Amino acid sequence: MERRNITLEKKHLDILLPLLDKNDGNISASIRELIDFADMMIKSHGSIENAMIDTFSSDRLEKDRVLVDQFIWQWLLETNRGMIPDKGILDCLFESFPISDLKEFHDIMNDLCIRLGWKTRIEYKEPMMYHLIGGSESQRELILKIICLYFIDRKIGIKDIFTSFSTTTIRFINRNNEVEAYDDFIRLLGYMNKSINEIRSKPNFWNMLINSHINTGYHMVTIPKKSYEELISKNVSVDTEFFSILTEQPCKDINLQRLLPMIKIVYETSGMVDRIHIDQDMIKIFHSYTNKTAINTISQSILNILKMNGYHYEAVEISSIIVLAHKTEIEGRITELVDNLLSARAGFDHELMTFLIFLDGIKEKSDINVAVEKLGERMGEQILKEYERENNIKKWDMELFKDAFSDIDIKLGRESNLELIDPNVMHYVVKKCQIVHQQGKFNRHLCNLTHWLLKGAVEFVFKGDAVIKSMKMIGSGDEYCEFFIVLTTRVRMPDSTSYDL
Numbered sequence: 001m002e003r004r005n006i007t008l009e010k011k012h013l014d015i016l017l018p019l020l021d022k023n024d025g026n027i028s029a030s031i032r033e034l035i036d037f038a039d040m041m042i043k044s045h046g047s048i049e050n051a052m053i054d055t056f057s058s059d060r061l062e063k064d065r066v067l068v069d070q071f072i073w074q075w076l077l078e079t080n081r082g083m084i085p086d087k088g089i090l091d092c093l094f095e096s097f098p099i100s101d102l103k104e105f106h107d108i109m110n111d112l113c114i115r116l117g118w119k120t121r122i123e124y125k126e127p128m129m130y131h132l133i134g135g136s137e138s139q140r141e142l143i144l145k146i147i148c149l150y151f152i153d154r155k156i157g158i159k160d161i162f163t164s165f166s167t168t169t170i171r172f173i174n175r176n177n178e179v180e181a182y183d184d185f186i187r188l189l190g191y192m193n194k195s196i197n198e199i200r201s202k203p204n205f206w207n208m209l210i211n212s213h214i215n216t217g218y219h220m221v222t223i224p225k226k227s228y229e230e231l232i233s234k235n236v237s238v239d240t241e242f243f244s245i246l247t248e249q250p251c252k253d254i255n256l257q258r259l260l261p262m263i264k265i266v267y268e269t270s271g272m273v274d275r276i277h278i279d280q281d282m283i284k285i286f287h288s289y290t291n292k293t294a295i296n297t298i299s300q301s302i303l304n305i306l307k308m309n310g311y312h313y314e315a316v317e318i319s320s321i322i323v324l325a326h327k328t329e330i331e332g333r334i335t336e337l338v339d340n341l342l343s344a345r346a347g348f349d350h351e352l353m354t355f356l357i358f359l360d361g362i363k364e365k366s367d368i369n370v371a372v373e374k375l376g377e378r379m380g381e382q383i384l385k386e387y388e389r390e391n392n393i394k395k396w397d398m399e400l401f402k403d404a405f406s407d408i409d410i411k412l413g414r415e416s417n418l419e420l421i422d423p424n425v426m427h428y429v430v431k432k433c434q435i436v437h438q439q440g441k442f443n444r445h446l447c448n449l450t451h452w453l454l455k456g457a458v459e460f461v462f463k464g465d466a467v468i469k470s471m472k473m474i475g476s477g478d479e480y481c482e483f484f485i486v487l488t489t490r491v492r493m494p495d496s497t498s499y500d501l
Helices: 010-022 027-045 048-059 070-079 089-093 102-116 137-152 178-189 193-201 203-215 225-232 241-247 256-270 292-308 328-343 348-360 366-390 398-412 444-462
Strands: 121-125 129-133 156-163 167-174 275-279 282-286 313-318 321-326 415-422 425-432 466-472 481-487
Touching: 010 027, 027 048, 070 137, 089 137, 102 121, 102 137, 129 137, 137 156, 137 167, 137 178, 156 178, 193 203, 203 241, 203 256, 225 292, 241 256, 256 275, 256 282, 256 292, 282 292, 292 313, 292 321, 366 398, 366 444, 398 415, 398 425, 398 444, 398 481, 444 466, 444 481
Parallel strands: none
Antiparallel strands: 121 129, 129 167, 156 167, 275 282, 282 321, 313 321, 415 425, 425 481, 466 481
């Protein structure tokens, strides 16, 4: 047996006291037991240091700390990269230390890492350099932020940072003041801080704006509001396509209760207006434009969105406020007419005459076309919807549509011929249309109504996959009306051809 002398102070003997009691005061036996334990820890954990870290992280958790799964911990670290912890967090981690020397502070940080179970070791190297070794890169970044927060008030900034697979090196530098030190911190470790804080403060605004860039493939242009006013003051119309981009849904057939809040958030988020206030179905638009044409353009763009969804509004402009009032008279009358036609409470001719009288009573003649188009479109949609229900149609094709519209023409008293020249192309000829010759006179409003009836029916059945090509029109002086209805998703038509009625 090899014998060696060792020197122990009283504090070491105090630590050994439980083992001395166990071994009846035999110091050699107690030391041998400690050596055996140390050997077991090294074999189990790889080193005494690792054993100490694991012991602190699992057996000495304090009441103000919680266990977090490793994957959740890494996710939390990753999602907060580029963000700066609140400075008050230092008060939770450390007591007040009078030191300002980098040489001393790395020992305090090592102790913190051991207490929290963070498997990162910190070494100090001259001049003013820290090495962070072990742990994930995102965890080392968090430790760097804590260190830098502590030294900002001491006018110590960051010169540069280098990161490898398992080590992060940071070189510090003395700055003239705290502001310069903080600027280093923001530039190198807090690069996402301002952006994320803004997103969190106005999530609806930024989510809408970010989605608009994504949906357009980042083909968006942001310009100052004054430049935008100059642009639209040139009497350039505002395309309603932007509404579909921002809302991620078609700019049509949206319920009014859903549509108004959508208009509000789109126009406020895009910055086109300052604020929109909705009072039941009335819209008040607050803006800072001074050019009359620009104000009219903004007003008309919202009116167009409302019109596309079948809601008739009129604009009253009052200095910096545009008030849009809902004109329910037309919509109410259209609904009543469609209901009467579907329920067969009166003859079709009678309802058309009633409608003509109604048109004559509209004060604003510019509103007549709106009423005609909407009534025709809704009639076509409702009639085909009822036909679909009565005939239990699950999936439409051009053959079914031909049969359905042939039945409709018979009920309307029109002489027409419908034939398929291709499974996806229908040739439609109206030889005589008694609807448009009420009391022996041609009525252009009723002619327009029948065209929109066809459009409403085609739109309902084919959901935008079909187009209508108008060849001849009675209203244009031709002897008959001739159309082609084409399923463009299956038949490619010439690019130069227009299919709008």
